[in-house]
Amino acid sequence: MICLPEPDAEILARRGAILAGLSKLVAPGNVIDDALRLKAYETDALTAYRQPPLAVVLPESTAEVAAILRYAERERVNVVPRGAGTSLSGGAIPAADAIVVGLGKFNRILDIDYANRCVVAQSGVTNLALSHAVADRGFYYAPDPSSQIACTIGGNVAENSGGVHCLKYGLTTNNVLGLELVTPDGEVLRLGGKHLDSGHYDLLGLTVGSEGLIGIVTEVTVRILKRPQTARALLIAFPSVEEAGATVAAIIASGIIPSGMEMMDRPAIHAAEAFVHAGYPLDAEALLIVELDGPAVEVDLLIERVTAIAAAHDASSCRASQSEQERLAFWAGRKAAFPAVGRLSPDYYCMDGTIPRRELPKVLRAISDMSARFGLRVANVFHAGDGNLHPLILYDANVGEELEKAEQFGQEILKLCVDVGGVLTGEHGVGLEKRDLMTYQFGPTDLEIQHRVKRAFDADLRFNPGKVYPALSRCAELGREHVHAGTERFPGVPRF
């Protein structure tokens, strides 16, 4: 059971005055205080947990954000930053005594600079909008989290979001050049810019992935890349997970870094095939999708090399895409894996550990044993190139203790990831979800030092309270109203 710090009764009692104070800082209509509209902000993509905030405020400028944060500091009110609310780890879930600062109105692209190959945007611009803005000149923004149609660049910065192409092109942190950060005391810091490297302590690098704990990002400068000339994919089936894993290792050892390398296990293959009819082989124990991009001559050469490696590892079938349509068909099943699994069960819970790849067979066997022990089915999809595992645990929240069992199952998987030399989260963040596991990966001194870094920005711990670091004395249980399959948040947003 995950809980948030007990709300401060004194703050709750002053709600009216706080709302009035906030209203003076922003344009009319930009403070949300009625129960119905607050409900829209009560959770994110970790939908099992819900808590409406004290209020939501929607600033329209950096100066307004700074004014709100100075006010919150003076009034000692907690603050929860929010982009699109697509966090899978509960990073944007409010607290009852906190104001949510929503960046929805920070939706403008400020500067497209081809001479310096970068885009400057307000933090509420969606990930995909960045790529769209530069598509006509053949550029794009590389990190592509699956929720890219909805998630904001500010949220990507907070979570250091990845995506299927990050093996070759890096995570958010490797693609952000500059930030405007408003710290909890209302100070506006300009970090980085259109130049490279910071020249002093890398607060830019620290802020990326800080999960809304040290301030609010209002502006982001990202580097853009020229879109590769061509991309082709291979669909490779294996009679065992071991052979699929060995193939991934051999591809990398041969000096090839594919732009994407995804693995699915048998339950995931079957779920995806039943859902989208992508032509996946149903007799396979593991399926690999390997995507190669670059100049056509290079892609064709590497398709041949990877095909040879797969054959040497007893692949039962190997198909190379012969058209863009076929490439997309190969991906269709993988990209639909989450909703496809969602059809098998009223609910599913997506985990996100990273392991050294060589441990894959061992970890999958252990997950299979846990599945039998908990009596819950599991399907595994895997960013195979970088060892980032996404087990999808199937459960029905309306049946007995299944949600609790699913959570325990998930925790055991993540502990196993740490045990084999990996980490709790590869791309979804710690948030609320994995907070209480942090002591499993880090020792007391490791966590104390991270806490000191937080206090260097947020001395009285008002920013995104209860997230990432388990330092709670009192605890308040969160609402557990559950929404079933088909009515989940962002049903149109792909998840992979």
Added chain:
Amino acid sequence: MSTIAAQPPLAPHDTDELAELVRTHPRPLEPVGGGSKRAIGRPVAADLLDLSAFTGIVAYEPDELVLTARAATPLATLEQALAAHGQRFAFEPPDFGSLLGAERAQTIGGVLACNLAGSRRIAGGAARDHFLGFEAVSGRGERFKAGGKVVKNVTGYDLPKLMAGSWGTLAVLTEVTLRVAPVPETERTLLVQADTPARALEILTLAMNSSCDVSSAAYDPWQGAALRLEGFDASVTARLTALLELLGNAETETLAHDRSRALWIKHAGAHALADWAIVWRISVPPSHAPAVLASLEPERYVLDWAGGLIFAAYANLDPARVRGALREGHATLIKAPVAARATTCSFQPPPASLAAAFDRIKAAFDPNHRLNPRRLD
């Protein structure tokens, strides 16, 4: 400092001894791996902390793309181990030995602590982008770890980023984990004639904004613009053809693999400026380079990072001119006589709001200024 020679060497054998020293030694400490970068920044009034016991590869798994080594392992040792498996550090650590006349080889901990990347920075990222995790002793003498030993990890604050570029002022790194990358099958470099920085920038920008996947783009007024292509042989050939087409009738010369490699080693280490007394390393938005150069008026310079990095050389030190030339970016005095470094801020002075944040970060790790006091001031 000259007083150091008189001190008995402080050379802890293991992390516990190191932590004990940081906690109890009566004077501040200057952590030193290879000592190759001691001549950068303000001379430190502290006792030398010799980390040479912290050497050796802890784990290297080529097909996991991850290497863990003790922090004072010589870079050359790691590069040899990587080369044996056809791998390398993609950020191309530069060697400033010819510039600074360092007698000892640099270590991986030093490279990371100073966040130094070579010409491939624009395509391969900075040192910080490949720094996955570490173990260290803070300025309070606490042993701690951060990050991880896998290539994809967002668990907790990204403290490796904070260590990279901290120049040993926050903690003493004892063990580091890096991401590694395959060595490309081949590389070739196209030299293109360019008489002015403005013309050079035009060429660099044209190449960088093409689909040719240029991994380094530099300019030396004595040599022209240089564009590096790396990858599979067939791909490099195709991209070279495309690049030549793009450049029209510009005068060019193509360097094959070995000459190409030699050129970029010199470029990354700014060998061309070795004879000058004063050298600045200046990071700016690439498009600013011609204007910045016009107000810098260096006696000799080279450009790297598609115009975004300027090495500017002078006979005499004039910080006001350099600082005044930048609208955005930062300038580091990378070479200057010790007396000049004692009285000049070698690093870019931050604005007041940032300086306060830096002070709080410093206090979080090293509140009593035990490590490299005033090195960055």
